[in-house]
Amino acid sequence: METNLICISCPKGCHLKVSLAGENIQEVKGNRCPRGKEYAESEIKDPRRVLTTTVLVKGGRLPVIPVKSQTGLPKGLIIAAMKILRETAVSSPVRRGDIVVENILGTGINIIAARDVASAGTQSKY
């Protein structure tokens, strides 16, 4: 069987032609780099997406802070993860890379802060 995928690993967006025997990939064509093949493997067996959203910051210079999953979460868990993050709040100051939720939904993947947020009233560094 053959199936078409679009590699989303970089902005080039290669059109992949994947030949399958059952769940096993026999050949990938159309990828302009080796990551296309890795993407096809994962997209067929265990599709994953990096989740980014915002969570509330208490006492921060900004009301929310952007966060992201350190690596791709199983696609089927994105909505459940959003639900947890909607109810999550952190206290300022927060530094980029700080863990916001450890091991979300038992995936072994952490949700981390994607920027610094200083406490309200403090001057930014410059």
Place this chain on the structure above:
Amino acid sequence: MNMMSYDVVVIGGGPAGMAAALKSKEYGCTVALLERDADLGGILNQCIHPGFGVEYFKEELAGPEYAGRFTDLVNSAGIDVYIQTMVTAVNPERSVMAINQNGVMQISAGAVVLAMGCRERTRGAIMIPGYRPAGVMTAGIAQRYINIENLKPGSKAVIVGSGDIGLIMARRMYLEGIQVLGVYEIMPYVNGLIRNVKQCLEDFAIPLYLSETVIDIQGKGRLSGVVTARVDENFRPVSGTEKHIECDLLLLSVGLIPENDLSVRVGVELNTATQGPLVNNGLETNVPGIFACGNVLHVHDVVDNVTREALKAGEQAARYAKKTGVKPKEPRKILAGENIRYTVPNYYHPGAGEKVDICFRVSRPISDGYLVVSSPERVILEGKPRGFRPGEMEKFSLSPKLQGKDCSDVILSVRRRSNGN
């Protein structure tokens, strides 16, 4: 008035401005970086989605992470950063006027780098008839509301235009529990990156309507609905195809325009195809010592390319300020030929023995085309056959060998291999 003087003054503290400032500093210049916002990072601070830095950092970063890494570098490099500082004018002798809480400052600069980014086209620019209710805004404004200010702009959304910001906002709103009724694109093809169609629309079953657009906006105080219709080849609505859609939010994702008000006032000439400055291969505008990079020069979809371009502008500005550049010969033209919407740069200086990096975009999708580089007399090079899309910026390097001895003007074209599309 505060009088100051720097070798290089960079206007705008987004990824372009930060990279340019860092590079000029590396060349031993004194550098001032001027940013009107309270933070460095520019548009990246509101682009919380992943997909930045795949080339430059070999990692998939969120926009604020990419900005944060550069901000840390800028803060430790000894660059004088002025935030909440708005540049109001530049004059041809390269004195830069700016204003902040401490008052007005006049900075004389050895070289100036323009890095002011771009702004979004607004509704006026595409002229949808109807009322002017609340709930109609650009996709970037909605992005700022949701991602930075924690405000919910509506609960039932329609998106007009398939630019990347619109696609990314479709997913973002979906995840925040806002119903996204569809993306309407007047062209027969998608404007944004194909990966964003996949991961932002298809992943969440958000419908995409090509060759359709919004023809009426309804509601007096608050948006209550829109009317959509199919369009014919001449982009005129086809009667009988109208559909009424109830919604309280209409996002416009109909393109970006380089922010060149300052540039034009100092006499910088713009390319009508990009609305960005015409530049040579050192990214210098027609006004000597004034350079441009990033979205103010032409709209980029990938920040890594912005950084690369800006490092070059920073280097060239430093050389100009330190007067270490070679005196260039009469420039040659780089022209957009068949199926090419624009090129950057527009000129190159022959005989420098350097390769000339050229970016270009095609004017329409071509599935089976090939690049042709020619001079007025001969074909210099023909590329391999492949697909080209207007949404993707293409790159080509004109090596000294290809420039040839005569170094004539060069014309870039993309020809179709077959008669089909």
